[in-house]
Amino acid sequence: MNNQHGSSSTEPETSAGAVGKPLNADDLVYRQVHPMHTRETAGGLSPEAFTPQRGHSNLLSTLHGRIGADAAFHRWTVEMQHESLGSFGVTAAEVSAVRVDPVQNQQTVDPTLNVYEDGASIGVPDHCSIDFNALTKGQRKQAARKLLDYALDRGGALNTPAEDEQAESA
Amino acid sequence: MTETGDSAEPAADDAESSVWDGDGEAPGEGQNDGPQATTFAYFSLEGARFNGPGMPADSSREIGYYREAIYEVARQLYLERNEDRSNVPSGFEAAFDLRLTQVLPGSARPQLVLPRPKNIPNEIWDEWSGLYAEARDVLASSTRTAATRDTFPARIDTPRTRRAVKKVGSTLGSDETVVVGHPTVPQRRARLDTTVRDVLRRIDDDLAEPAKVLTRTITGVITEFDGVRRSFDLRTEELGIAKCILDPYDDALAEFTRTVLAADGVTAPDVSVEGETLDENRRPVRLHNVHTINIVRGLEEKALAARVVKLSELQDGWCGPNSLAPTADVLRNLEIVLTDLAALALPLDLIPGADGSVVIELRRGTAELSGVIEPAGAMTLIRDDVETDDLQEAVREFDAQSLIEFLRRGVIG
Numbered sequence: 001m002n003n004q005h006g007s008s009s010t011e012p013e014t015s016a017g018a019v020g021k022p023l024n025a026d027d028l029v030y031r032q033v034h035p036m037h038t039r040e041t042a043g044g045l046s047p048e049a050f051t052p053q054r055g056h057s058n059l060l061s062t063l064h065g066r067i068g069a070d071a072a073f074h075r076w077t078v079e080m081q082h083e084s085l086g087s088f089g090v091t092a093a094e095v096s097a098v099r100v101d102p103v104q105n106q107q108t109v110d111p112t113l114n115v116y117e118d119g120a121s122i123g124v125p126d127h128c129s130i131d132f133n134a135l136t137k138g139q140r141k142q143a144a145r146k147l148l149d150y151a152l153d154r155g156g157a158l159n160t161p162a163e164d165e166q167a168e169s170a
Numbered sequence: 171m172t173e174t175g176d177s178a179e180p181a182a183d184d185a186e187s188s189v190w191d192g193d194g195e196a197p198g199e200g201q202n203d204g205p206q207a208t209t210f211a212y213f214s215l216e217g218a219r220f221n222g223p224g225m226p227a228d229s230s231r232e233i234g235y236y237r238e239a240i241y242e243v244a245r246q247l248y249l250e251r252n253e254d255r256s257n258v259p260s261g262f263e264a265a266f267d268l269r270l271t272q273v274l275p276g277s278a279r280p281q282l283v284l285p286r287p288k289n290i291p292n293e294i295w296d297e298w299s300g301l302y303a304e305a306r307d308v309l310a311s312s313t314r315t316a317a318t319r320d321t322f323p324a325r326i327d328t329p330r331t332r333r334a335v336k337k338v339g340s341t342l343g344s345d346e347t348v349v350v351g352h353p354t355v356p357q358r359r360a361r362l363d364t365t366v367r368d369v370l371r372r373i374d375d376d377l378a379e380p381a382k383v384l385t386r387t388i389t390g391v392i393t394e395f396d397g398v399r400r401s402f403d404l405r406t407e408e409l410g411i412a413k414c415i416l417d418p419y420d421d422a423l424a425e426f427t428r429t430v431l432a433a434d435g436v437t438a439p440d441v442s443v444e445g446e447t448l449d450e451n452r453r454p455v456r457l458h459n460v461h462t463i464n465i466v467r468g469l470e471e472k473a474l475a476a477r478v479v480k481l482s483e484l485q486d487g488w489c490g491p492n493s494l495a496p497t498a499d500v501l502r503n504l505e506i507v508l509t510d511l512a513a514l515a516l517p518l519d520l521i522p523g524a525d526g527s528v529v530i531e532l533r534r535g536t537a538e539l540s541g542v543i544e545p546a547g548a549m550t551l552i553r554d555d556v557e558t559d560d561l562q563e564a565v566r567e568f569d570a571q572s573l574i575e576f577l578r579r580g581v582i583g
Contacts, residue, residue: 032490039519039531040477046521046531047538055492055526082490108266137561138552141540145554 020116028065086157217346244305471512
């Protein structure tokens with residue numbers, strides 16, 4: 001990826017133009033999953049939970065794992081007043097490992113994912129973006145499905161359940 | 171008092187004796203006493219007004235009303251016995267040429283005879299004159315029944331008959347009575363005093379449904395829409411095409427009608443349409459002032475519809491900054507395919523995308539199918555094999571039929 005802003009090679013520019021800092025392979029990022037991404041009929045979660053939106057330049061918003069799953073959940077649900085089933089985590093290595101079907105005759109770039117920490121450039125501390133821009137819509141869906149699988153393999157929501165949820169499970 | 175005798179069923183056994191063959195002196199002529207054997211019907215007007223000689227001229231209408239009532243009952247009896255016919259034969263009404271020959275003193279008692287027409291063959295006249303006589307007696311017994319039970323016997327209970335019967339005695343005052351029926355057997359007569367006449371009138375008013383505006387609901391698919399006339403065709407299984415005219419002031423309903431229109435004549439949700447009609451038996455059915463159109467749903471469709479409600483309740487920003495709630499056109503297109511989605515009877519889910527789209531997700535074997543209904547009339551079909559990672563996708567204009575076909579067959583055509 002080009003670095004038109006002269007940043008060091010360790011802080012490449014994301015496809016959206018923001019300066020990003022690569023994560024270590026073992027670094028976790030947390031994605032908040034909205035309850036509407038629950039599959040009420042088939043069960044489980046929809047890959048839409050890990051699908052970026054065009055309004056975000058196809059960058060999937062996450063928070064760096066160093067803040068912890070509980071803090072990530074708190075920021076999203078309490079500070080930003082959004083709904084969430086919890087903090088679902090994937091590592092940078094898992095993001096990089098995602099490979100999608102090149103979709104014959106439609107692909108001109110390498111269909112892989114990248115994750116950067118871009119909080120400083122967008123003014124959101126600890127914010128990380130997973131860049132889907134090289135992918136077609138179908139590829140984004142497939143990549144999201146794989147990220148979701150990684151997150152679910154890790155145990156799903158990693159934050160401490162709220163007290164009422166604990167009471168219910170007890 | 172509403173009866174002049176017992177309620178024995180009338181018989182037509184005296185038809186021969188109650189008609190005049192048209193030759194010689196008319197029955198009753200030159201006589202001043204009671205009804206003659208050849209008199210067709212007894213008819214007596216009672217009340218102070220009728221004690222003088224003859225009959226008040228303005229009461230002659232009553233004879234016409236009585237004749238009309240007998241004819242309508244005879245007509246109904248004929249149709250009852252000839253189920254293959256929708257009307258009486260030519261000449262049946264003209265042949266019932268009831269005639270007044272004289273008025274007996276006391277209560278005004280016009281003598282009514284029924285001459286045999288020259289141009290009617292004997293065997294036909296035998297049948298018809300028997301029906302007329304039977305009708306006279308059925309009318310009397312039915313009137314007695316109606317007076318006591320507030321209802322007409324089913325065999326003659328038609329709007330035409332009710333209307334004709336309630337006219338009998340309608341010109342009389344509250345202290346005046348008309349007695350009608352068999353010429354010689356008092357038990358086969360009916361006495362229509364003001365109380366009985368009120369009952370007859372009320373029965374007809376209560377049952378005169380065709381004159382009332384009826385609210386009716388019909389279910390079907392809207393196949394044609396005329397925006398100028400604000401009318402549409404509703405194709406139904408039982409009634410064929412129903413012609414419907416919208417409430418002229420309900421613009422929102424007209425717009426909604428457009429959204430549930432089957433542009434191809436087939437693909438659209440079933441809707442229930444509620445409007446007004448003056449005659450529910452008319453074909454084609456016509457509904458006026460249509461004020462309600464609802465999409466009709468089965469159980470599976472209701473579950474999907476409940477999900478659509480949730481989707482429609484999302485607000486922009488629901489999934490974070492810049493995320494969009496499902497747009498109006500996306501929800502509208504989703505409504506259009508909802509019935510067909512339910513008909514698939516497959517475990518599919520409706521998931522909101524953060525860009526204003528709605529994704530219809532379905533697992534078929536190893537393939538995850540996503541039908542993405544997108545804003546601005548677009549859609550994307552994605553087939554993702556979770557074992558082989560084989561991926562197929564197509565970006566198209568929204569098309570309900572190809573979307574359903576994709577979900578049904580699991581392949582992108």
